[in-house]
Amino acid sequence: MRNILFKKFLLLAISILMTWGSFLLSQSQERYFDTAAADHNEVRLTVFYPSEWCIQALVELKKIGLISLEKLTVIGVYHEKELTDYQKSKEFVTDNKLVWFKFHKISVPLKKDQLFQKNALTPEFELIFKKSDGVILFGGADIPPYIYKKKTNFLTHLQTPIRSFLEISFVFFLLGGSQDNNFQGFLYSQPEFPILGICLGCQSLNVGTGGTLTQDIWSEKYGKKYLEEVISLARENWHTNPLALLYPEEKLLPYNMHPIKLREKSKFCLELGLKKEDTPYILSAHHQMAEKLGKGIKIAATSLDGKVVEAIEHEIFPNVLGVQFHPEFPILWDEEEKFRLTPQDKEERSLRSILEDNPPSLEFHKKIWSWFCQKLLEFHKNK
DSSP states (O other): OHHHHHHHHHHHHHHHHHHHHOOOOOOOHBBHHHHHHOOOOOOOEEEEOHHHHHHHHHHHHHHTTSSSTTEEEEEEETTTTTTHHHHHHHHHHHHHHHEEEEEEEEOOOOOOGGSSOOEEEEHHHHHHTTTTTTEOOOOOSOOOGGGTTTOOOTTTTSSSSHHHHHHHHHHHHOBBBTTBTTTEEEEEEEESEEEEETTTHHHHHHHHOOOOOOOOOHTTOOOOOOOHHHSOOOOGGGGHHHHHHHOOOOOOBBEEEEEEEEEESHHHTTTSOOOOOOOOEEEESSOOOOSSSTTEEEEEETTTTTSSEEEESSOOOTTTEEESSSTTOGOOOOOOSBBOSSSTOSSOOOOOHHHHHHHTHHHHHHHHHHHHHHHHHHHHHHO
């Protein structure tokens, strides 16, 4: 009888230990920074909005050598209340054996009236910053205008407000902002920390530092109400493809390829080796942009007519860059994938061919990733 009871007790104990062990393992897998050592050999890149698509983009950038850092660990940070299904992201990482990609889930509530002050997420932000070598803020849906104290335009699409709360509050903690001029962001202690904001990420850099957004470029900057009117504009003023919206049956590329104008004293010219006369082509997919600039933010590039902000940087922190376009899209680098841009196009062509036919467009994109990776590595070595 004793032996039977002992065996039952032993089995119960093993079951409890296995359950607890599984729980701890799942927690460590979802909360990377909790157990990550402060001193580390790998380069740690933190990315916000680790959707399956964004992870795929990073995989492609690694595959073609644009992200070529050895011992790179990428940590995807997200809030559990976001509407994105991050389980798909985790399954993609597992299925593809991406041992270099980790996750850090945040569960602490964050209210919209607490974004620009010490809040419940302050310890999380400090932890992430302390254990990271750099940050990418990816593209996505529109920022709620009430965050920058504006009414909401009918053309503004609010889909991911919790994500905006998280990322914009983090930007404020990183850089500070005009919302509280007495607050000093984390980068005042580590000014070389690299940050790359892409599309929405560029807008988040501006809003997080106290800036505002133009909520619809075509109607607010160009006074256009109808797609037919937009089509009459010069093509470099489209920013998305109005023809794809007007003629969905044609299955046109929904994005737009167009040239931009670089500011002479921008890091594009001073650090990446470009000239102010260069007008590289970029891939854009947006209808909003930085309007009033945030604290410390300056313009690095514009549309050819100067009306649309295409890139921003920081006046104090040298490795902060926001681009309103998409240098991470895999279709930019693919020679095989081809598209039609207008109904009149008889043949499809690759976006890479457009970059190659309009120098220094291809080199421009390569230099953005080379610059960012270099800054990640330098920060890691000098930390």
